[in-house]
Amino acid sequence: MTGQGGDRLVILGSKGGPAIRPGGPSPTASLLEMGGHRIVVDCGLGVSRGVVEAGVALASIELVFVTHLHSDHVLELGPLLHTAWTSGLKSPVIVYGPEGTQAVWNGFLASLAYDIDIRILDEGRPDIRRLVEIREYGEGLVHSAPDLTVTALRVDHPPVTECFALKFKSSMQTIVFSSDTTFFKPLSEFALAADVLVHEAMHPLGVDRLTARTGNGTRLKAHLLASHTMAADVGRIAAFAEVDHLVLNHLVPADDPLITEADWVAEIRSTWQGPLTIGRDGLVINLSRAEEPDMSEQRKSA
Ligand SMILES: [Zn+2]
Ligand SMILES: [Zn+2]
Numbered sequence: 387m388t389g390q391g392g393d394r395l396v397i398l399g400s401k402g403g404p405a406i407r408p409g410g411p412s413p414t415a416s417l418l419e420m421g422g423h424r425i426v427v428d429c430g431l432g433v434s435r436g437v438v439e440a441g442v443a444l445a446s447i448e449l450v451f452v453t454h455l456h457s458d459h460v461l462e463l464g465p466l467l468h469t470a471w472t473s474g475l476k477s478p479v480i481v482y483g484p485e486g487t488q489a490v491w492n493g494f495l496a497s498l499a500y501d502i503d504i505r506i507l508d509e510g511r512p513d514i515r516r517l518v519e520i521r522e523y524g525e526g527l528v529h530s531a532p533d534l535t536v537t538a539l540r541v542d543h544p545p546v547t548e549c550f551a552l553k554f555k556s557s558m559q560t561i562v563f564s565s566d567t568t569f570f571k572p573l574s575e576f577a578l579a580a581d582v583l584v585h586e587a588m589h590p591l592g593v594d595r596l597t598a599r600t601g602n603g604t605r606l607k608a609h610l611l612a613s614h615t616m617a618a619d620v621g622r623i624a625a626f627a628e629v630d631h632l633v634l635n636h637l638v639p640a641d642d643p644l645i646t647e648a649d650w651v652a653e654i655r656s657t658w659q660g661p662l663t664i665g666r667d668g669l670v671i672n673l674s675r676a677e678e679p680d681m682s683e684q685r686k687s688a
Pocket of ligand 2: 454456543546566
C-alpha cells in the first residue's frame with residue numbers, strides 16, 4: 387500500500403532504447419502509486435535506483451508490469467526484484483509480463499543461484515523464488531484488485547508481437563501507457579478520456595540526426611518508422627482520445643543536446659493543444675491534480 391502524499395506517477399527512465407551516456411537519461415521505467423497500490427511499469431536499466439530516488443522502499447513494491455521483452459523495458463527486472471529482496475522484501479510481488487517473462491525470470495534466478503542460496507542459508511532470508519510470482523498476460527483484463535483494474539491492448543511494434551499498452555484504472559484516475567508502438571489508432575479508443583496518457587515519441591529532426599550518425603542509418607530509420615510514433619502522431623492519438631493530460635516518454639532521441647524540450651513541444655503543438663508534459667528522469671506528476679503537473683516536485687535529470 388502507498389503511504390501518505392497522494393497518488394502520483396514518477397517517470398524513472400525517460401529514454402527509448404537501451405544505451406546510456408554520461409549525464410544522460412535512463413531507459414524506460416515508471417513508478418505508479420494509485421488506488422493504494424505501489425506499481426512499477428517497465429524495468430529498463432536504472433529502475434532500482436529510480437525507485438529509491440523517488441523515495442520509495444524497494445521492499446514495498448507490490449506489482450510489476452512489463453509491457454514487452456525489449457531490453458530497454460526488461461533488463462533490470464531481475465536485479466530490481468533481487469535488490470528488493472536484499473532490502474527486506476517479505477510480502478509477495480506479482481510480476482505481469484508477456485509470454486517469455488517466466489523464462490527471463492528463471493534465467494535470472496539460475497544466474498544468481500549461488501548468491502540466492504547462500505543468503506537464504508547465511509542470512510535467514512525467505513526464498514525469493516516463493517516471494518515472486520510471474521504471471522504471463524495477453525490482451526484484455528490483466529489484474530483486478532481493490533480499487534485497481536489493469537487491462538491490456540496489443541499494440542503495433544514489429545517485429546515484436548507480444549507488446550501491450552496498459553490501462554490502470556482506480557475510482558479516481560485512469561492512466562494509460564502506450565508501450566512501444568507505431569501510430570496505432572485503436573490506442574485512442576483504449577485511452578478514451580484517460581486522465582493521463584503516457585506515450586512514446588520520436589522527434590523527426592532528432593531521428594534524422596540519429597540515423598545520420600550511425601553506420602546503418604537507412605535500416606535504422608526504417609525500423610524506427612515501422613515500430614515507433616512520431617511526436618505529431620502522438621498528438622493525434624491524444625486528440626482522438628480526448629485525454630486530460632499527455633506525457634511524452636521513451637523519447638528518441640532523449641540525449642541529443644540540439645533537440646530541446648521546446649522542440650518536442652513545438653512538434654506536438656501541431657496536433658495537440660491540451661495539457662502536455664515532456665518526460666524526463668525523476669519527473670513527478672501528482673495524480674490528484676493530473677491536469678497540472680506539480681512543478682515543485684519536478685527534478686531535472688543531470
Ligand atoms: Zn523501447
Ligand atoms: Zn520496444
